Amino acid sequence: MKIVKTIEEIRQEIRQARQHSHSIGFVPTMGALHAGHRSLIEAARKQCSFVAVSIYVNPTQFGPAEDFSRYPRNVTADAIVCEKAGADVIFAPDDSVLYPTEQRVWVVVEKLTDNLCGRFRPGHFRGVATVCVKFFNIIGPDQAFFGQKDAQQVVVIRRMVTDLNLPLQIVTCPTLREPDGLAMSSRNQYLSPEQRKQAVLLSAALRECKRVFSQGQHNVSALIAAMRMILSQGPILHPEYVQIVDMDSLEDIDTVDRPALAAMAVRCGQTRLIDNCLLGLQNGLDSL
Ligand code: AMP
DSSP: OEEEOSHHHHHHHHHHHHHTTOOEEEEEEOSSOOHHHHHHHHHHHHHOSEEEEEEOOOGGGSOTTSSTTTSOOOHHHHHHHHHHHTOSEEEOOOHHHHOSSOOOOOOOOTTTTTSTHHHHSTTHHHHHHHHHHHHHHHHOOSEEEEEGGGHHHHHHHHHHHHHTTOSOEEEEEOOOBOTTSOBOOGGGGGOOHHHHHHHHHHHHHHHHHHHHHHTTOOBHHHHHHHHHHHHTTOTTEEEEEEEEEETTTOOBOSBOOSOEEEEEEEEETTEEEEEEEEESOOOOTTOO
């Protein structure tokens, strides 16, 4: 497995793979890889004969008060994860490769970025969509693999691909969790032991939501109250939002009378944790 840093090098790798008639799978990441990322690479490995992984902490998706500078970076450890999971090449560009001059063109996905995380992270999805389109243009994958853990991101990227007629397929992979239910995240390593204990309440709240929903409670206010009740058991947890939205439009709804997404962002000390689950759909993407 090679690690390349320039656009010329990654394009050369992809060209060679195409000459051997390989289908190209792509897994974009910010590194600090864990089993959740590994599952995406393994899914790509199953469906594509050549797998490229990007490791890039994209500055344009972080707000000024966010954790860009302290975001964990360890490309050596990440390379071992990638290799074991079956990646063929890692693309780990420097900022000067992706943003050689001040960016003047941005991809803005309207409406879908107004709610949920978009409300609290202005500009975040503009940064995500823009860097993804750069990667898609550089690599030209047949399929790109994203985690349901970042549910709004998946909806935004899918819509960008549709509306810009990008020639690739987006594949969504289930959220991988720790044995106690906490969704795996590179940011979990920020948590102190006490914060880590309380962080389990996010998935517990979502499970409670599913339980109450399955007993016939489809009123959104009641379901949100059930989730907030569980979260309130963690005195150091500060919910930023706890919402239930239409799964396609990501707009608020009053009643779960269609496929819906229950999603939350919770501050735990300096760390912002997110998690979500699907309501009214039979699939295991949230793995709760
Ligand atoms: P990140 O490195 O946080 O930008 O994540 C890269 C990709 O891995 C995104 O598509 C995430 O949704 C996905 N991902 C992150 N955590 C998990 C998880 N626990 N399970 C599955 N996919 C994940």
